[in-house]
Amino acid sequence: MTGYRPTKKFKKVLLGSGAVVVLAGLNAPAAVTFAEEKYHAYKIDQPGYKAQYGAWDTVGIPDEYRTNAIHAALLNSGKVLIIAGSGNNEKKFDEGSFDTVLWDPKDNSFKLVPTPEDFFCAGHSQLPDGRLLVAGGTARYEVLDGTVTRAGGGMRVKNENPDKPITFKKGTRFRSPSGVTYVSKFAVTVPKAKRDFKISYAKSGRMLPWKTSVTAAESRVFVEAVKDGKHAVTEKAAQYEIEGLKGEDADNAYGLAEKITMDKQDFQGIKAAYEFDPKAEKYIPVDPMKEARWYPTLVTLADGRVLAVSGLDDVGAIVTGDNEYYDPKTKKWSKAPFRYFPTYPALFLTKGGKLFYSGSNAGYGPADKGREPGLWDLETNTFKKVGGLADLDQTETSASLVLPPAQDQKVMILGGGGVGESDKATGRTAIVDLKEDSPAFKTGPELPQGTRYLNSVIMPDDSVFTSGGSADYRGRGASNILKAQFYDPRTNAFRDAAEPTVGRNYHSEALLLPDGRVVTFGSDSLFGDRDNTKLGKFEQRMEIYTPPYLFKDKAERPALQDGPRTPDAQSRVTYRTAHPERIERARLMRPSAVTHTTDVEQRSIELGVTKGKGEVTLAVPGDKSLVPPGSYMLFVTDAEGTPSEAKWIHVE
Structure with a gap:
């Protein structure tokens, strides 16, 4: 990277006689570092440097508004909605303390917004009327392998009563045939059973009396053994009695479970959905989703409806393909085409209405399922795979976007890593032209190094600004990458940008502001040191990047x-x-x-x-x-x- 050089006089000030004495002593390395930092600070503050590379500034945030930014959305008021929910903090989850902060970049003012649900790891999408749809979130935090003390699993709760639904409170007890008791961790409502009427005829043609059959309704709920220990583990499918029910109620309602184990228990999702009103600056409840979702993608379609895809459900299993539409006119959800994707799949609306899946995703799901890119036709529910992508095993935690302008119908994927806690990271970029008869990815320019969690932002001048990321899972081994660059679609090349001072990896975001600047939030390092011996802390600082185009004469x-x-x-x-x-x-x-x-x-x-x-x-x-x-x-x-x-x- 080139830039302004200090004058000889400036160097003499830094390394004058006093500095030389220090350099000769035991503290020489510290003095050199100090001098280098002073020189770097001088260099990046020069007008010529800023006009070529831009500049970063840290946002001043009062302590009461600091939060763990998990989600960020720009509203049509020009303000930015920063959603934390419990913010990957189990203590806040247990307390029921959920955060949303509204930030106005014009005057750098902040406002706390009452947050009715734990929207940690929810999905969101811009609605036709300017509101923001927020759906899903966290019902329960994960319990890792080796730390599970009570057997747990999914219980299917059945209701054979066709006359009324039935609701079971959190803490409802289920007793196995062997007498082991399990307790529900959430309330659950089971719809009324479906009654089918059938007409039959005798051989003579005479109509016989009505015959009815009942199809039981069911809902899922996660249950956990009342007591610690392996005695409650079972691999056998069984029917469970619901304690407290008597007579017909006991006959009509019961639980079914395939197995209950002491395996790792994943995060569990919620069904809640809200619209955030940028005028009233508050969440407004709408009908909940049919499926609970944690880590879902929500994408707005051409007709204004929103498609909700994937996520972990209310027992911590990945949603197998039960997708659903949200209609902002009726505020209700309906069934959408069935198709499986890993969690947080990157789905882009293309010209003609099909959705393109770039292969980018954020985690949960097997390595050999749902990872290949392709075009999804919602009308026919067909999926045409798109090949040509190198490092296909490293699309997790990658960035992707529709390159500007959208009329070109080109989608780019940048970086990424291996599935789960893999230490793999790729510097691969690739571009697919969806206007071609047989579209396929073509390799683009390499990133400076293998990068996961890269944030990429489309700029008004048709460039793509990319920043941050890490070379390993969640910044492991102090692997945050303090680099930024622009990708130019016209030249198919990167050019350097000023380096950020705050590292960003997991749970980080970046977005374009109405004044043409870029703001970055968050970061959730697993460890805080190179040797991975200290737990990391959530990064609550915000930085704003001012691009080179704003360091020209303002009159222009x-x-x-x-x-x-x-x-x-x-x-x-x-x-x-x-x-x-x-x-x-x-x-x-x-x-x-x-x-x-x-x-x-x-x-x-x-x-x-x-x-x-x-x-x-x-x-x-x-x-x-x-x-x-x-x-x-x-x-x-x-x-x-x-x-x-x-x-x-x-x-x-």
């Missing part, structure tokens, strides 16, 4: 003045501007909703530009699979790629 920055909030009947918007001749390009950019390096919301759409006297008219594509309904940031840029501040517009 394009600016849009008055204009509409929605396109007209011809899908056009016209804005007044003092210098329309300087506007070269316009981009409509969907705001991010990001977690676990997964951001399926962000996309940049090219707009048609017509310049007039003191104004510019911009044409928005009418294809809803290219421009899903919702709120967007509108940027215009000059010939050098310097962007305006964004205007918010709403696309129906």
Whole structure:
């Protein structure tokens, strides 16, 4: 990396006679380090350096607003919703203490938002009316191998009563045929059974009396033995009596379990769903999902509905393929095509309405299932695999995005690592052109090193800013990567950016702000030292990156003045501007909703530009699979790629 060099006079100040004496003594290494740090601080603060590489600044956060940023979403108010829930802190989970912080980057103000559920590891998606859908989260923390003291497992609770549903409170007891007692960890409601009416006929053709049959309804709940020890372990399927029920109730309701073990008990999901209203600045409950989900992906479709995919269910098992749609008009969920994916799969809406799975994901699921990229047709529920991807065994914790502009229909994957706690990390990038008849990934330029948890952000000038990550699982071995770079789709090459000062790995996020800067949050290192002997701490600092294009003369920055909030009947918007001749390009950019390096919301759409006297008219594509309904940031840029501040517009 090149940059400004200090003058000889400056070097003399750093390494003058006093410094030389120190260098000759026992503290020489410390003095050299001090000098190097001073020189580095000087170098990165020079105007020429910033104009070429940009600059980082740490955000001042009052103590009462510091939280473990697990999720981050840009709202159409320009504020950023930072969701922690319990924040990967089991003590806060046990206390029922859940956090959400609303941050306004304009004045660096913060606000605590009451958080009704543990949204830790939920899913989220931007809705057509500008609200944010948040669904799923944590019902129970994991218990690792070797630390399980009470046998547990999933219990299917049956109800054969066709007249009424039945609800069992948390703590309901189930007794096995051998007399071992298990207790439910959550409340569970079982719908009423289904009654089927059948008509039959005698040989003579005479109609016989009605015959009815009943199909039992069922729900799942996690149960745990009342007492410690292996006596409660069973590998045999059995029917369990529900204590406290008598008569017909005891006959109609019972439990079924295949096995109950002392194996590792994974995180368990919840069904809860809420919309966050950016005007009222509060969560509003909507109907819960049919399936409990922890680590799900939510993606907005062309018709404004949201598809919820994957996750761990209410007994800690990966959802086998029961996906569902959310309709923001009715606030209800319905069944979607059945298809399996690992948790937090990166699914992107493509032109024509199909979803492209890049192979990126964030963890749970077997190594040999659901890892191959492909195009998913929701109408026919068919999946066409897309080949050509190198290091296919290292798509977990990778980044991926629809390259700008979205009309090009190119998707890029960057970095990633092996499944689970693998120490594998790849520097591979690859790009697929979905407009081709037989699309296949082609290898792109290498990252500086193998990188997991890389955050990647689409910029208004059509570049992609990537930063952070680590070379090992959760930053193990002090492997955080303090590097950043831009990828240029036009040259298919990386160029250096200023280096961040805060390491980011697991549970970190980055997103574009309306003023053209990038903010980074979070990081959850497993260990805090190179030898992996000290437990890591969650990184609560925030950093803002100011790109090189904002270190040019501010007077040269394009600016849009008055204009509409929605396109007209011809899908056009016209804005007044003092210098329309300087506007070269316009981009409509969907705001991010990001977690676990997964951001399926962000996309940049090219707009048609017509310049007039003191104004510019911009044409928005009418294809809803290219421009899903919702709120967007509108940027215009000059010939050098310097962007305006964004205007918010709403696309129906």
